Amino acid sequence: MFLTLSAGRPGMNKTFKIQVIEFLLFGIIWIGIFSIPFFNQWGYSSLDLEKLFSEWLRIFGFFLIFLINIGILIPKYLIKQKYKAYIISAISLIAVMCVAGLVLNAVLFPTPLTMPPMNLGSGMPMELGSGMPAPIGFKPERKTDYDSLSLVIIANLIISFLVVGSSTTFKVIGQWLVADDRRKDLEKEQLKTELALLRHQVSPHFFMNTLNNIHSLIDLSAEDAKDAVIRLSTMMRYLLYDTTQGQTSLKREIGFIESYISLMQLRFSTQVSVTLEVPENIPDLQIPPMLFISLLENAFKHGVSYQNDSFVHFRIDVGGGRLNCTIQNSKQQKVSKTGNRYSGIGLANIKKSLELLFGNNHQFEIRETESEYEVFLSIPTE
Numbered sequence: 001m002f003l004t005l006s007a008g009r010p011g012m013n014k015t016f017k018i019q020v021i022e023f024l025l026f027g028i029i030w031i032g033i034f035s036i037p038f039f040n041q042w043g044y045s046s047l048d049l050e051k052l053f054s055e056w057l058r059i060f061g062f063f064l065i066f067l068i069n070i071g072i073l074i075p076k077y078l079i080k081q082k083y084k085a086y087i088i089s090a091i092s093l094i095a096v097m098c099v100a101g102l103v104l105n106a107v108l109f110p111t112p113l114t115m116p117p118m119n120l121g122s123g124m125p126m127e128l129g130s131g132m133p134a135p136i137g138f139k140p141e142r143k144t145d146y147d148s149l150s151l152v153i154i155a156n157l158i159i160s161f162l163v164v165g166s167s168t169t170f171k172v173i174g175q176w177l178v179a180d181d182r183r184k185d186l187e188k189e190q191l192k193t194e195l196a197l198l199r200h201q202v203s204p205h206f207f208m209n210t211l212n213n214i215h216s217l218i219d220l221s222a223e224d225a226k227d228a229v230i231r232l233s234t235m236m237r238y239l240l241y242d243t244t245q246g247q248t249s250l251k252r253e254i255g256f257i258e259s260y261i262s263l264m265q266l267r268f269s270t271q272v273s274v275t276l277e278v279p280e281n282i283p284d285l286q287i288p289p290m291l292f293i294s295l296l297e298n299a300f301k302h303g304v305s306y307q308n309d310s311f312v313h314f315r316i317d318v319g320g321g322r323l324n325c326t327i328q329n330s331k332q333q334k335v336s337k338t339g340n341r342y343s344g345i346g347l348a349n350i351k352k353s354l355e356l357l358f359g360n361n362h363q364f365e366i367r368e369t370e371s372e373y374e375v376f377l378s379i380p381t382e
Helices: 013-040 051-077 083-108 146-220 222-242 248-266 293-303 335-337 344-356
Strands: 274-278 310-319 323-331 363-368 373-379
Touching: 013 051, 013 146, 013 373, 051 083, 051 146, 083 146, 083 274, 146 248, 222 248, 248 274, 248 293, 248 363, 293 310, 293 373, 344 363, 344 373
Parallel strands: 274 310
Antiparallel strands: 310 323, 323 373, 363 373
């Protein structure tokens, strides 16, 4: 009733743990409740078994309300958002169980017939008879204690509503935790799918630019073109085999960037200043692949001029639990007129990737001056 054993999904282990905790919590609570009548008689010389079983019978009625509520009413009505049916069913359950409990308790544990109190006059300073068994054939006038019965009914109703309310609260919280766990698993799967799609979008865009570079090199220098093809094949191997797991080492990512910059330098003249600054001892860190290439592509695409001196500076530093990347490039006059320097598939993809991967735990800024653009990206390494 409490446990649902399932397998085949990674998140079901967490779901199972939540259900086990729920089962243990309910068990401990009800064991404690059933122990109360016993400990109430702990200080007496002997146990009043009849009173003890009477209290247990009363508690068992509340326990049945609890079981029916969490085992039938909540799954059948409340979870399916049939609120009106749930409220009617819960109230009906409480009414039936309270009446049945009173009747069953009266049948199994009837009030013993005793002599009524007798006042023997001023000469006898005590009342006799209230503790004496009734003689055979004695039939006293029965008076229903309506006040006492009404108090018992009200108490039972209050306790029943508390049982239903608390059990519903616990069960709803448990269902919410299970649903939240499943939602997180779905988000993780969706994240993997979206990041895979983003990589597939980046790769064709990157190869299109690189092949254009190689095409321009064929007429200028066959040897440089051959070297570019070798570098490109190395980069393709990286994309095909080193990025499939969704994580790659910082060292391999920097190697990929170095190959890309080498290809770009073959295309441009000495008027373009390209610098690459990376840590001398690259730390052993795992990062998402293809994280910087779109920004670097934009820097070459929009910041380099064939006629004027231009520059692209790429810097990576690691410290304080963060990986910081800064890309600076010259600002061309023709770009400033467009008013939309950083645009296109590459930037949109990297923004979405950062949101999926790091949520709010990242910093991404684009700064612009009269002569240059600067992109700053900071991500956590821990």
